[in-house]
Amino acid sequence: MGRWFESITAHHTLMFSKSHLKKNFSEFLTFYKNRPIKNNQSGMKIDHCYALFTLLKKIKPKYVIESGVWKGQTTWLIKNVLKNSKIFSIDIDLSQRDLIYKNVKYLEKDITKHNWSKLDKNKTLIIFDDHVCFSKRLNFIKKNKFKHIIFDDNLPNHHISYYTPKMIVENQYLVKKEFIKYSNFFRLIKFIIRIIKKDFERNTKINFFNRYIKITYPIKNNKNLKKNFDSFKKKVQIYYEFPPITKFNYKKRFIKILTNFKEFVPKNYKVKRPIFSNSETHLPKELKSELNVQYSNICYIKLN
């Protein structure tokens, strides 16, 4: 009973009232219209930038570690929202940057390869936007006693190939699928080599369709994984998914996968109610087109 209650309260943490999110939005829009990268393909767009903007203003961390820099749009956002914070921006490939700031400390390695012992963890926020499986971050977070985390691609099971905080708090075991188009020569060759080497585990399902191959890996739910997940969940004080700006549209969000891989079975899922109704938003065309296309339940986690 006690644990059930804990998980329910953790999932329903209310960090911002709807009226606050509505009011705050016009300040954000003025800010966002000045973004240096107008089309941040593969990076955060309007929904998640608004989430980050609002969360940073609330948490006010003294130190920010950003894992996943890409062109530098989120570095720009963090730097301009938190004028006095020390920023560490990490990417395994820093050559992709279009924006480089003198007073940001850049590191070209994985976050786990750096010594963070000097930072006060009560005043440090990590922003994970690096496409690394969250289960691979749990020991690092625990050992280093990090307490404030934002996780960007927080999709539910069946929609991403690695663990996210959402899957863990929802007690899910990852169903890992891979789609390989025959036209993707490089991936096709890799697949053939794996077949020749008998590299696939038992119970891996391989289906051949007209235009692509679908691989479904067996579910791994070993004791160690469960232990790590339980220990993480016990420490969760706040788990907050930031809502989308307008109503979540499953078809628009997953249009690519739904059209490219016809056998993909849509698994609609619950998303937080939007901040605005569609009739309430009067955005310019180029911003309207950014709505929804990337929304992935970006979340803030506060650990004990």
Ligand SMILES: C[S@@+](CC[C@H](N)C(=O)[O-])C[C@H]1O[C@@H](n2cnc3c(N)ncnc32)[C@H](O)[C@@H]1O
């Ligand atoms: C989605 S992009 C980041 C987008 C950026 N935050 C933005 O919104 O503009 C993901 C980035 O993660 C980087 N990446 C991949 N593995 C990484 C790792 N282990 N540590 C840090 N960055 C990594 C990639 O090189 C890529 O630049």
